[in-house]
Amino acid sequence: MKLLKDKIVEEGKVLSKDVLKVDAFLNHQIDPVIIKAIGEEIADRFAEAGITKILTIESSGIAPSMFAGLELGVSVVFARKSKSVTLSGNLLTSKVHSFTKNVTSDISVSKDFLQEGDVVLIIDDFLANGQAVLGLLEIIDQAGATTAGVGIVIEKGFQPGGKLIREKGIRVESLAIIKSLENGTVEFLEGTPTYE
Amino acid sequence: MKLLKDKIVEEGKVLSKDVLKVDAFLNHQIDPVIIKAIGEEIADRFAEAGITKILTIESSGIAPSMFAGLELGVSVVFARKSKSVTLSGNLLTSKVHSFTKNVTSDISVSKDFLQEGDVVLIIDDFLANGQAVLGLLEIIDQAGATTAGVGIVIEKGFQPGGKLIREKGIRVESLAIIKSLENGTVEFLEGTPTYE
Structure with missing residues (x-):
């Protein structure tokens, strides 16, 4: 998605060969105009998939999910992160490990809002190690x-998440895939990733 | 806002005389159609206020803020909650006490995204004790x-937050104000709250 790649180049900050900071428009300050375009682009890619629900995770997946949900005419459910999930028979739960923060969190979704028969589109802001998507x-x-399938705003193509999820046979649509952050420069991968 | 009040009556669950659960459309599952209408209504009420930025707090304030931001043509910044804020000279921080969870969290916003000269509209999903708004x-x-000013989706009019904030001379626009949840029934306050 050209608009997004341009925005990453203009406003993203490469902090190291692993870390791209996009908190100017995606995950701290949010630019509603570009996030609307992002949400609609994800929705378009899954327009024929029969989606009945969007599942995301707090907090930065919520904004693009709203616009995708509006476009697809479906509700959005966000998984909650918590240190320890309240005991309740009414929750679906899993664990998500964050490599950057080196903590494992429980995530949970009420059974009321995700059911047998639902066809679910997962949306998140970043795909790096893939742990959040695996939990969802x-x-x-x-x-x-x-x-x-899975709609991702920015995939770090040099980290293993994308391969991990695609090799499960799950469709992953990433609007921008980063090949490398070496030398302080963002290099994008064009086309669909292939794995040996 | 009639649409919202109807939705609260239809889909809200009164769990006790203090607790209204609206996780079917506002703060766990999100209905993008009604949240868009909510965000636009808040934007309309502050259309002449010269807003340059919307400030909210993760996670449930983000969705209505997106649509308000789109309507007003401004960016949205969400304050992050964390147990202990990373030491950094670049953060604005305050403390928010949650009476329901009985924990105090640090909240933080990067100085990059909120500056002298900004005219800020605070948006949040609930106003109860007012602690989140005070922190913001x-x-x-x-x-x-x-x-x-402050745009709120649901104000619990029987709790002290609304009075606390309005008595500071701050304009508070709540799209639904709940007068009482006694006997398992939602009773709304019509018009503007007055205080003795």
Whole structure:
């Protein structure tokens, strides 16, 4: 998505060969105009997938999900992160490990809002190690629902998440895939990733 | 806002005389159609206020803020909650006490995204004890910015937050104000609250 790549080049900050900071428009300050375009682009890519629900995770997945949900005519559910989930028979839960923060969090979704028969589109801001998506996939499994695919704003193509999820046979649509952040420069991968 | 009040009556669950659960459309599952209408209604009420930025707090304030930001043509910044803020000279921080969870969290906003000269609209999903709004007001003060007012989706009129904020001379626009949840029934306050 050219608009997004231009924005990353203009406003993103490469902090190291692993870290791209995009808090000027995506995950701290949010530019509603570009996030609307992003949400609609994700929705367009899954327009024929029969989506009945969008599943994301707090906090930065919520904004693009809203616009995708509006476009697809479906509700958005966001998984909550918490240190320890309140005991309740009414929750779907899984664990998500963050490599950057080196903490494992429980995430949870109420059974009321994700059910057998749902066709689910997962949306998140970043795909790096893929742990958040794996946690959301487990929650969809627990609900007996179906995963239609994953829509990602920025994929770090040099980290293993994308390969991990695609090799499960799950469709991943990333609007920008970063090949490298070496030498303080953002290099994008064009086209669809292939794996040996 | 009639649409919102109807939705609260239809889909809200009164769990006790203090607790209204609206996680079917506002703060766990999100209905993009009604949240868009909510965001636009808040924007309309502050259309002449010269807003340059919307400030909210993760996670449930983000969705209505996106649509208000789009309508007003301004960016949205969400304050992050964390147990202990990373030491950094670049953060505006304050403390927010949650009476329901009985924990005090640090909240923070990067100085990059809130500055002197900004005219800020605070948006949040609920106003109850007012602690989150007080924390956000402190952050706006630290930035040397101006508060134009507060847009709230649901105000619990029987709790002290609304009075506390209005008595500081700050304009509060709540789209639904709940007078009482006694006997498992939602009773709304019509018009503007007055205090003795």
